Amino acid sequence: MITSPAGSSDVDRPPAADYVGDPTVRAEWDTRYRESDRLWSGRPNGALVVEAADLLPGRVLDVGCGEGSDAVWLAQRGWDVTALEVSGVALERAAGHARDAGVAVQWVHAGLAEASLPSGSYDLVSAQYPALQRTPDAAAERALLAAVAPGGVLLLVHHAGMDTQPVHEGGFDPADYVWPAMVAALLDDDWQVEVDEQRPRITPEGGAGAHHVDDLVLRARRLR
Structure with a gap:
């Protein structure tokens, strides 16, 4: 496991009050999760399943893990999973699902731009439909790229x-x-784009967002 970044907690135990990020964003998403016993479908996202099929399991960062379906699926397939989420309500549910599945996940309660994630450390950085806020310095975009390990x-x-x-x-x-x-x-030249396309979405049954029919998929490999 990685050295615990800011906003993180012990494996399998979701953080309580140690959130790092915009409190307004946290409150907004906590409210949204509280409005439903289960916000998402409970199944891993289809594009992740397809694109991760040919990847050798290593260290993965799941950005905006929600209720944990992707994190659990990855852990079941041998990935060393760090899952980041702004909503404490979602993390409590995700941790419960991981315990039920018998898998270990490192939970991080933080916004992506605010989390002190180790640079260049993840073999896969997965961001499935993330609600990343745009800033003039492109902090979220650069945080995504910085987290990916060479290769x-x-x-x-x-x-x-x-x-x-x-x-x-x-x-x-x-x-x-x-x-x-x-x-x-x-x-830039340090990256090779492997997929950049719009494709029909593999839509899970139920859950918010099920009405969307097409995905934008960007898959890029860091060369160095």
Whole structure:
């Protein structure tokens, strides 16, 4: 296991009050999770299952782990999993699912940009439909790239079309968030793009987001 970064806790025990990040974001997501006994489908994301199939298990960072379905699936397949999430409510559920499955996961209660993650340490950084807030210094985008080890893979998946939606009455503005094209724009000669495409989504049954039909998939390997 890695040296515990800021906002982290013991393996299998979700953190309580040691959150690192924007408290407003934490409160927003805690409220959303409390509105439902289970927000997501409980199954691993389809794009992750497809793209991780040919990868040798190593150290993985699951960004925005939610209720833990991806983290548990990865751990069951031999990955050494660190799972990061802003919602303490979600982490409590995720830790319970991991215990039920008999797998170990390192939980990190933090925002991606604020977490003191070890640079260049993960063989896979997986971000499945993350709600990463955009900043002028591209902090979230750079944090994703910085976490990947030489030879490792960044897998970023998002709902196609969300980046071009109009501002909603509820306050959702696509300009406030990070989309795959923004991360791809930061890739230099140290990276090789293996997948950059829109494809039909492998849609799980039930859960929020099930109405989205297409994915944007960015898979890039860090060469050095």
